[in-house]
Amino acid sequence: MKKVYNKILSIVGNVISVRARGVSNEELAEVKTKRGTSLAKVIKISNDLVSLQVFAGSRGISTDDEVRFLGRAMKVSFSDAMLGRIFNGSGEPMDKGPALSENLIEIGGPSVNPSKRIIPKRMIRTNIPMIDVFNSLVVSQKLPIFSISGEPYNELLARIALQAEVDMIILGGIGLKFDEYMYFRDELEKGGALSRSIFFMHTAADPVVEGLMVPDLCLSVAEQFALKGKDVLVLLTDMTNFADSMKEIAITMEQVPSNRGYPGDLYSQLASRYEKAVDFEGAGSLTILAVTTMPGDDVTHPVPDNTGYITEGQFYLRNGRIEPFGSLSRLKQQVNKDTREDHRAIMDGMIQLYAQYMETEEKRSMGFRMSTWDKKLLKYGALFEKQMMDLSVNISLEDALDQGWKILAECFESDEAGFRTELIRKFWPAGKDKEEKAKEEPSDDPTEEDISEEPVPETEAGEPAEKVKKKKGRTADKKKRRKA
């Protein structure tokens, strides 16, 4: 039984209200205007006054336009026929293919029982050393790419999608520019992955609220495929746009904002999406990579901040590279002990040396004298950036580890890089091993960083902050202390 109303009482922002009875919370409705038909969702009911959020936006809606309640919540069709297809933010086809209506599933379903979850243990190889070696990606992980606009985050997403060994890719665009959308399509097509991909595209030209459903559409469909045994990778770009749409609705509904205009439930809203990432025991899995652009390059902005509290680490993309500092895969320790015995040592050792390089670089720029050790570090830093950090480097984990030893051997004597003797014996490139030298090198080991050779920690975390932030932190600390 469909109910039709044609007296819209108020239109504020993208929210309209009508008087209606028998309507259920989060029910879907169609609003028919001269421009066409848009979906709308019930977001609040007070007696017979029903507020709806209109996905196509309220522009052009007339008070006597027709509102037809559909008697159901938002659903999306789920079938293999979706593969290779492109849909919009309301789940309608954007390509020339037919609309799909069989096997409808509700979006935003219940959450997984925590006691059914398993400890993730399968690594996803990307052939990007900054990921595979230093912050391994793991099946069922939820991980954002923190970035500022202008960084090649979509290129990075596309590349991971193509190189990751997954069964399926679901791409959700939220406020995506048209050329970015085309870029994804072309890349996946070139890589031969289009036929195992599904797109839900909300572009920057579409009404803002229409982007709100994209994550749920992607994740609900992905969840179904995962239950059917597929390893699904969901790419969401850009989640900051998603949060901004929520902010818009919240302000329209006159909710009290908590922080910079964002609603108090921003955390819960984001979490209910990200927590969809899962590895189903005995079935498939769902992994989420999402772009979160940081307004003003500020990681304490509510969107990246809340995201960081939810996700299992983050990749910082800066100057076209994945930053070793601040980037973190919280799940890496689940997988990097079974790859190669030198993996963890290279991961820790190279980063610690790179941190020392950064310090030396700072000293150098301040005009302090450079010691022999400092000069070695400078050489090391340059090689590390070029042969490891550069995003064009495309090699397997094993090759990257070998590359690491080569860089080390080019810059240091085998006993000054801070590695365990047994590893050096096994991996230090032949001919570069330290020759018996009568004269000892002057020890310039800075005391700042900890180079514990023994035993390598089972796991480790956030790397030394990048300089700027470190300094900020210090002055802030100082200030507080003075106050205390």
Added chain:
Amino acid sequence: MANKLLGHITAINGNMIEVAFEESVVQNEVGYVLVGEERLKSEVIKIADNTAYLQVYEITKGLKVGDEVEFTGELLSVTLGPGILSQVYDGLQNPLPALAEKYGFFLPRGVVLDAVDDTKKWHFTPTAKKGDTVYKGSPVGWVPEGIFQHKIMVPFDLEGEYTVASVAKEGDYDLRETVAVILDAKGEEIKVRMSFEWPVKIPIKAYTRKMVPTEPMVTKVRIVDTFFPVCKGGTYCIPGPFGAGKTVLQQLTSRYADVDIVILAACGERAGEVVETLREFPELEDPRTKKSLMERTVIICNTSSMPVAAREASVYTATTLGEYYRQMGLDVLILADSTSRWAQAMRELSGRLEEIPGEEAFPAYLESRIAEFYERSGYVELPDGSFGSMTIGGTVSPAGGNFEEPVTQATLKVVGAFHGLSRARSDARKFPAIDPLESWTKYKGIIDPAKVLKAHHILQRGNEVHQMMMVVGEEGTSIDDFVYYLKSEYLDSVYLQQNGFDPVDAVSDPERQKYMFDKIYDVLYTDFHFDAKDDARRFFNDLRQMTLDWNYIRMGTDEFDKKEKDIDRHIGSITA
């Protein structure tokens, strides 16, 4: 209840509904929204103009104006009785593994399962006898629950004096059977069973007095036990930005803390983190009892994607279960991760009630709620003369990592110890990232406070020198100052920092801490004379490396003694 009081929904706003009612409604009573087969648990949180405002502990998708609501007259309660230990509950005490068994991967809406199996038989041994005078909380007997004697007590809502009329003989009983009959002053009979309900938002106070916490609660984390200790029955908080190590620190504490029972409240954070505990604890051995760690653990799991209102309830559920076991004379530790998510749940609700918002939109009563929560901790003397304690440690997740925010500030006002995690330390991988210069405690620990203070002084001095060096460079620093700096770095890297993932280093018991501290203290207060900074640096570098190695060696082994001799020899090489 023959005549159930009914009402019907008049408005829906997120997880809050307005309900019109005919007769009467009790503030904070539980109501059920009836949708088809589903019964959605809700709680009355405000009453005005013949309208009850209820928060719904489930998602409200599909609810309609006019849907019926059944009022129960009971406050939100949990079941207390044997069988709680090693359980994994959601915020409302629904057993998650049982739900999984019945419903599979996903959490169904509107289902309630028994928190404890009331058909299971427990072996009861009476301790009270006919004619005894008993009060609320007095034990009448016990049953073995894992490694504990689970006391069967006079329900906590019975005020005044009672006389035991009869106690069941030793034998097997289930939770529905009467194990004792007691008489009140008027001679009225009251049946005592092995389980009863208790409203979660009301503290259990069946003790004779509350005492000042003085006995250290050893966590085996050096920086905590030595520098910022917590006492049994005390409170502490761990604020820190994301990734600073709050959860890992709590996980370590949940494993190694010297208490009888640990209750983990996973409140609004990642489900994946609970899974680690859930899957690993059954396999891990509790060093004290040699039994599985799970036997002393209860997990209350209301992670971030589970309903928000139930998240609000989950910390109360955890504390109520904790208070219950405290009544048995046990030492209980509650670890809540994260109290900020609980505060946010309150904020969401407050917003829907259109209350006047305070700072960052948190409700005005945020502070008093936080204070009430931590107030439920305590070291208490029980009616039978024994003592029990409940310690509460909560993490705080401040927005932007900035401690100048309402939840952190309100928490700092009430807790006894502050373990502030710093981004700078976690970024430099100095774990646990507790900032030694910002953190504080009101409790006394296992080490002579005068010495701790003097060691702490070195850290401050070292930090000052470091700040100065960043401006004038090493060249402009005097050698004496430089040695201060090296000493503080030494203390930091071999004592404050601790490898939580190494089986030996992660667990530093008091004996070892005292031993190590004395050794390091001697180094800190030895006058070293170096000719050049490089000599000093080399000396401390080597000393640090040796001490780190020492940290990884089990105490009481030959190897340990050998390393110690090396260290002594190294120190002697300078002082001699």
